[in-house]
Amino acid sequence: MTTGELDPLIHVPTRLKIVATLAALPDGDTLSFTRLQDMIGLTPGNLIIHLRKLENADYISSKKTSNGTVSITTVALTGYGRAALDSYTQALRDLLGGL
Amino acid sequence: MNPRPDTTAAGNGGNFDPRQAAALLDQTTQQARRQLEPAQPWLLVIRAVVALAIFGAVWLNTRGQHPYQHPTAAIIPVVITFGLLNLIATVTVARRATAGLSGKSRLRPAEIAVLAAIWIGVYAAMVPMAGAGVSDSVVYDLYPVTVPLIAAGLAWAGITAVRADWRGCGVGLAVAVTGAVALSAGPAGAWAVAGVGLCLTLLGHAAVIVWQQRRSVVRR
Numbered sequence: 137m138t139t140g141e142l143d144p145l146i147h148v149p150t151r152l153k154i155v156a157t158l159a160a161l162p163d164g165d166t167l168s169f170t171r172l173q174d175m176i177g178l179t180p181g182n183l184i185i186h187l188r189k190l191e192n193a194d195y196i197s198s199k200k201t202s203n204g205t206v207s208i209t210t211v212a213l214t215g216y217g218r219a220a221l222d223s224y225t226q227a228l229r230d231l232l233g234g235l
Numbered sequence: 236m237n238p239r240p241d242t243t244a245a246g247n248g249g250n251f252d253p254r255q256a257a258a259l260l261d262q263t264t265q266q267a268r269r270q271l272e273p274a275q276p277w278l279l280v281i282r283a284v285v286a287l288a289i290f291g292a293v294w295l296n297t298r299g300q301h302p303y304q305h306p307t308a309a310i311i312p313v314v315i316t317f318g319l320l321n322l323i324a325t326v327t328v329a330r331r332a333t334a335g336l337s338g339k340s341r342l343r344p345a346e347i348a349v350l351a352a353i354w355i356g357v358y359a360a361m362v363p364m365a366g367a368g369v370s371d372s373v374v375y376d377l378y379p380v381t382v383p384l385i386a387a388g389l390a391w392a393g394i395t396a397v398r399a400d401w402r403g404c405g406v407g408l409a410v411a412v413t414g415a416v417a418l419s420a421g422p423a424g425a426w427a428v429a430g431v432g433l434c435l436t437l438l439g440h441a442a443v444i445v446w447q448q449r450r451s452v453v454r455r
Binding site (some may be wrong): 142147148149152153157159160161162163165166167168169171172174175196210212225228229231232 | 251252254255256257259264265266267268270271289334335336337338339340452453454455
């Protein structure tokens with residue numbers, strides 16, 4: 137097995153951190169954009185770019201809600217994204233076992 | 236300063252070593268689990284020690300009484316203060332951990348209402364019990380130490396079971412069992428059993444959380 141078989145969308149440090157953080161939530165729970173940003177330690181612009189790539193692949197879902205003057209964006213790992221992370225983790229195990 | 240992977244250099248993952256990826260995956264997962272955990276192990280350990288000390292002090296205060304009377308008045312404010320500080324610390328830490336989080340990790344208003352109603356109902360029941368002539372040692376000592384543990388423990392176990400939170404369910408059942416065993420230990424012994432039972436439950440809960448947080452997602 138080679139590193140080329142690791143999901144290229146997840147096999148990037150920042151996106152791996154995003155996906156791993158969201159996977160720590162119970163299934164169905166969502167995290168606000170600001171809390172995720174705080175936990176990952178990224179600038180808003182950088183985080184948006186990576187979230188967009190993950191959302192385009194249906195790995196995460198985002199929802200924007202407005203409460204009068206304040207709008208809150210929440211993100212969550214989709215079932216597809218969780219399965220992708222599981223496959224990625226299994227691929228890492230196989231790869232590290234073979235190294 | 237903690238070494239942080241260069242996200243720009245490895246933007247496409249080309250130079251991202253699988254060993255580094257495995258370490259980052261474990262590190263991020265463990266960090267997220269710690270930050271999102273509403274029950275912090277350090278707080279549970281403090282609560283365990285304080286519960287043992289307070290309940291143990293009351294037991295030492297009452298165990299030599301023949302016939303049984305009551306704990307000395309001086310210890311009652313200490314028990315109430317412990318209860319209030321425990322509540323404040325638990326709520327503060329849980330609110331900080333669940334900030335920005337929505338979904339089943341947070342208690343729903345209906346669940347909070349059920350828990351509050353049970354607490355109020357359990358203590359309100361002392362009034363008709365006293366009126367019905369039940370002995371003081373039961374109404375003012377055995378009952379308020381044990382029955383709230385049974386009622387709250389079972390309620391918590393039920394709420395967490397519905398959420399498939401088996402760790403929370405286990406904690407609720409352990410608290411209820413503590414209350415049930417304390418009920419059979421008599422007015423003075425109830426304090427000792429409740430103190431030891433709560434201490435063991437809280438320490439066990441802290442140990443399970445630490446184990447869950449440190450568990451590797453890559454290594455099996």
